[in-house]
Amino acid sequence: QGFFRRTIQKNLHPTYSCKYDGCCVIDKITRNQCQLCRFKKCISVGMAMDLVLDDSKRVAKRKLIEENRERRRKEEMIKSLQHRPNPSAEEWELIHVVTEAHRSTNAQGSHWKQKRKFLPEDIGQSPMASMPDGDKVDLEAFSEFTKIITPAITRVVDFAKKLPMFSELPCEDQIILLKGCCMEIMSLRAAVRYDPESETLTLSGEMAVKREQLKNGGLGVVSDAIFDLGKSLSAFNLDDTEVALLQAVLLMSSGSGG
Structure with missing residues (x-):
């Protein structure tokens, strides 16, 4: 053949x-x-x-197969959602608690675009300095990021403590979960504040930064992952409840590997 x-x-x-x-x-x-x-x-x-198909017909056929596969996948997803039972009264109450926990600990809330300040473009572009661990960072950008990291961590801890399924756990288990998810939740909070127009992420609800600034300020390749996540999530226009539930999942599943 x-x-x-x-x-x-x-x-x-x-x-x-x-x-x-x-x-x-x-x-x-x-x-x-x-x-x-x-x-x-x-x-x-x-x-x-x-x-026998020529090259152009073969490419077209492959594209059609992929489109049909994607269409079937979406149809199956819609079908599964349609048959999913509605949340019970207790589940709605928990969803409300998780959402309010997020809103009360999320800096600037829905007004972040109006309140954000853009990090000057020259910050993050200076010659890189070597850190004790061998990494190279822009010290000015690194200094700016360290100012907001502690408050950001505190807000994640406060969010967790407001969740009944977390607060009921022993203290040592709480610490394990927080250590496992704190960076992920902070990254998610930044990612959902990606602005396609300015191509920036807004950190801690106040500091809008470019990809290279975040990378040179100490996050390295992690910055690419956060920006890429932000670009992907921007298409979904997630609301507070969806972001809150994602954070709760990250929190409560962070200790599953240990």
Whole structure:
């Protein structure tokens, strides 16, 4: 089949010839000795030239297959959501508690765009200095980020303490969960404040930064992951409840690997 397909796609069959007037016996051993007779045998066993796709048709077919697969995936997702039972009264109450926990600990709330301040563009562009661990950072950008990191961590801890399923845990378990998720929750909070127009993330609800500024300020390749997440999430326009529930999932599942 591969030989037949290549022959048709590259239009090679007019160039084939046979030294023995097209009378060769073709089997697994002799098939490479005569291309013309091999091609004729392909035709004789039912292979159809008009069913072989050229490059453009093959690409179009592959694209159609992918589109159909994606369409079926979305249909299955919609179907599963339609058959999902509505939350109970207790579940709605928990959703409300989680949402309010997020709102009360999320700096600047829904007004972050109006209250944000853009980090000057020259910050994060200075020559890089070596840190004790060997990493290179822009000290001015690093200094700006360290000013907001402690309040940001405190807000994550406050969020966690407002959740009943967290506050009921032993103290040592709470510490394990917070250590495992604090960076992820702070990253999520920054990612959902990605602004496509300015191509910035707003950290801690107040400092809008570019990708390179965040990278050079000490986060390195992690900044790429946060920005990429932000670009992806911006298409979903998540509301407070959705962001809050994502944070709760990150929090309560952070200790599952240990």
